[in-house]
Amino acid sequence: MRKALIVDCCLRGRESRTAKLLSAFVDALPADVEAETLVLEEEALSCLTGAHFMQRQRLLDAGALDHPRFRYARQFAAADLVCVAAPFWDLSFPALLKVYIEQVSVDGITFTAREDGLAGLCRGTDLVFLTTRGGFYEGDPMEMGSRYLDALHTFFGFDRYACVAADGLDVDPAAAPEALAQAIERARALAAGL
C-alpha cells in the first residue's frame, strides 16, 4: 500500500467548499493508496517563537531528530504522496498552514543542506494542493498560495506538483456551484491518476 498524507486546513467546517474538493479527491484515490488525514485545527500547533523555538534549535544541534516534536516532519517525509487542502486567504492560505509548514521544515528530515545547495529528503512523488478562492486568481502573480506550495514541492524533493483550484466562488453566486463542480471533477481525475 502507498500512504497518502492528507493535510486538512479547511477552516469552515461543513460550510467549507475546499473541504468538498478534498472529500472528492480522497474518495477517488486508487485502491492501493491508504489515506491518513491530519486535521490541522485539531493539532496543538505552535509558531516558532520563544522557548518553543529555542528547544527546537537545541534538539537540532544535538541531532535529536527522533524527538516527538519532529513527528510532523517525519510523517510528511515518509508519505508516498501528500495532499494539502486550504482556502485562499489574504492572497495565500490561512496562517495555520504556515505554522504547520514550520513544523514540517526540518533540516535532516524533509530537506538537507549540501555543499552544492539544498536538497529535498521527502520520499513522496506528488504534492497536491486543493484550494477554493473568492476571486479569480488563476495565473495572477498576486496569487501566493499555490505558487508557494509549488516552490515547497521542489524544496522538499517531490517529483511533481499539481494544484486544483475553484476560482471566483464569491463573485457570482449563480456561477459558483458550477465552478466548484468542475474543480471537483478535476480533483477526482487527478486523484484517480495518482
Ligand SMILES: Cc1cc2nc3c(=O)[nH]c(=O)nc-3n(C[C@H](O)[C@H](O)[C@H](O)COP(=O)(O)O)c2cc1C
Ligand atoms: C479570512 C479570509 C480571507 C480571504 N481572503 C481572500 C482573498 O485574499 N482573495 C479572495 O479572492 N478571496 C478571499 N477570501 C474568500 C475565500 O477565498 C473563499 O470564500 C473560499 O472559497 C473559502 O473557502 P472555504 O469555503 O473552504 O472556507 C477570504 C476569505 C476569508 C474568510
